[in-house]
Amino acid sequence: MAVDLLHTGHINILKIAKEHADKIQGKVVVGLLTDSAIASYKRLPYMSFEQRKAVVESVQYVDEVIPQESLSYEPNIRKLLPRFVVHGDDWKNGIQQKERQAVIALLKELGCGELIEPKYTEGISSTQLNINARAIGIATNARLSLLRRLVNAKKPLRIIETHSAISALIAQNAFFDASGQKIEFDGFWSSSLTDSTSRGKPDIEAVELTSRLNTINEIFEVTTKPLIYDADTGGKIEHFAFTVRSLERTGVSAVIIEDKTGLKKNSLLGNKVLQTQDNIEDFCLKITAGKKAQITNDFMIIARIESLILEKGQQDALKRAFAYVNAGADGIMIHSRQKSPDEVLEFITHFRAKDSNTPIVVVPTSFNAIKAEELGKVGANIVIYANHLLRASFVAMNEVAKGILEFDRSLEMESSCMKVDEILSLIPGTI
Numbered sequence: 001m002a003v004d005l006l007h008t009g010h011i012n013i014l015k016i017a018k019e020h021a022d023k024i025q026g027k028v029v030v031g032l033l034t035d036s037a038i039a040s041y042k043r044l045p046y047m048s049f050e051q052r053k054a055v056v057e058s059v060q061y062v063d064e065v066i067p068q069e070s071l072s073y074e075p076n077i078r079k080l081l082p083r084f085v086v087h088g089d090d091w092k093n094g095i096q097q098k099e100r101q102a103v104i105a106l107l108k109e110l111g112c113g114e115l116i117e118p119k120y121t122e123g124i125s126s127t128q129l130n131i132n133a134r135a136i137g138i139a140t141n142a143r144l145s146l147l148r149r150l151v152n153a154k155k156p157l158r159i160i161e162t163h164s165a166i167s168a169l170i171a172q173n174a175f176f177d178a179s180g181q182k183i184e185f186d187g188f189w190s191s192s193l194t195d196s197t198s199r200g201k202p203d204i205e206a207v208e209l210t211s212r213l214n215t216i217n218e219i220f221e222v223t224t225k226p227l228i229y230d231a232d233t234g235g236k237i238e239h240f241a242f243t244v245r246s247l248e249r250t251g252v253s254a255v256i257i258e259d260k261t262g263l264k265k266n267s268l269l270g271n272k273v274l275q276t277q278d279n280i281e282d283f284c285l286k287i288t289a290g291k292k293a294q295i296t297n298d299f300m301i302i303a304r305i306e307s308l309i310l311e312k313g314q315q316d317a318l319k320r321a322f323a324y325v326n327a328g329a330d331g332i333m334i335h336s337r338q339k340s341p342d343e344v345l346e347f348i349t350h351f352r353a354k355d356s357n358t359p360i361v362v363v364p365t366s367f368n369a370i371k372a373e374e375l376g377k378v379g380a381n382i383v384i385y386a387n388h389l390l391r392a393s394f395v396a397m398n399e400v401a402k403g404i405l406e407f408d409r410s411l412e413m414e415s416s417c418m419k420v421d422e423i424l425s426l427i428p429g430t431i
């Protein structure tokens with residue numbers, strides 16, 4: 001079981017399990033899916049493993065709860081050699097079919113147990129409860145802690161830029177069904193580039209924190225996923241401490257600061273513009289000041305290395321990475337503006353040879369041919385699509401604005417616009 005939201009369907013199955021256990025004076029042992037096992041096929045549960053375990057242990061029909069580390073039941077079945085395996089019959093369809101077949105074959109091989117499949121309880125489902133829960137929203141601290149839990153549960157995380165409530169709603173709801181495995185974005189990126197561009201300003205730290213926090217609050221009002229904040233250079237060390245607290249108070253999960261100083265320009269401009277890298281000591285002081293300022297344990301401060309952007313080489317990038325981790329950084333972001341992913345892959349390989357844990361963040365805007373899954377396999381934990389929703393909306397808006405002028409009416413442009421019906425389904429409470 002996953003048991004994020006315990007409901008009567010679960011209780012029914014547990015009761016039937018208990019009746020079978022009583023017949024043989026046995027125990028009911030629940031294999032509870034871990035966060036990573038659940039994250040391998042759907043969104044992370046609201047409650048952590050420990051919380052879900054405490055809930056299931058309290059059910060009167062349950063004697064013991066043990067972790068099930070993947071979708072496969074085999075390790076637990078081999079360990080327990082159960083007389084009965086009880087599972088809701090909903091696994092006859094969908095992603096769990098394969099596991100069901102494997103369980104049937106295993107029980108035959110072991111000759112130990114009988115499969116009991118109580119009928120799925122109609123009228124109640126986690127999916128519906130989830131829709132209801134989403135309508136209520138998510139508490140600030142629960143959202144904040146989601147990113148750390150996700151980093152521990154799955155690799156890579158797919159994060160997408162959102163610059164408004166509507167773009168965040170699109171990002172929240174988008175998914176791809178890969179034969180039963182639901183692939184969706186794990187969270188949002190508050191980009192300095194798109195927060196500036198959407199206000200018609202250059203990406204030079206000219207949009208103030210308060211204004212960006214307003215947008216984030218609007219995003220949070222209508223979504224439940226975690227957000228990573230692009231804080232540019234982080235500003236003065238003394239100011240960064242306040243930024244960290246404001247972000248935490250809002251429920252932001254992580255901040256990324258880049259090791260540049262002076263007037264910040266967008267990294268993708270590279271050496272075409274004057275960009276100065278901070279020295280290691282001062283940047284470490286900024287990281288330490290941020291870590292000291294944070295109130296929760298879950299908030300993450302991620303240090304972004306600009307050495308490859310500024311053509312300072314791998315050695316400089318690696319030296320900085322280890323120094324920043326030593327100073328307390330919870331993660332490293334390595335940036336590149338090359339078309340090929342090679343320099344990023346080389347960095348990850350060298351870094352991972354010495355540090356297998358610290359999360360690595362990558363932003364494949366220029367090297368966009370590599371897939372998130374491949375980046376995850378070499379050791380990246382978080383993949384950020386940093387500006388795509390804003391750039392997509394720009395193309396569509398431009399086309400429609402020009403088209404209306406060209407045809408002197410809107411008829412021809414209707415197919416490029418969202419249907420009014422879509423507004424009704426995207427925005428709850430419209431009618």
Ligand code: SPV
Pocket residue numbers: 191192193194230266267268363365386387
């Ligand atoms: C942003 O999205 O603002 C970033 C990533 O910092 S980049 O634009 O590639 O520098």
Ligand code: MG
Pocket residue numbers: 191192193230232
């Ligand atoms: Mg930026």
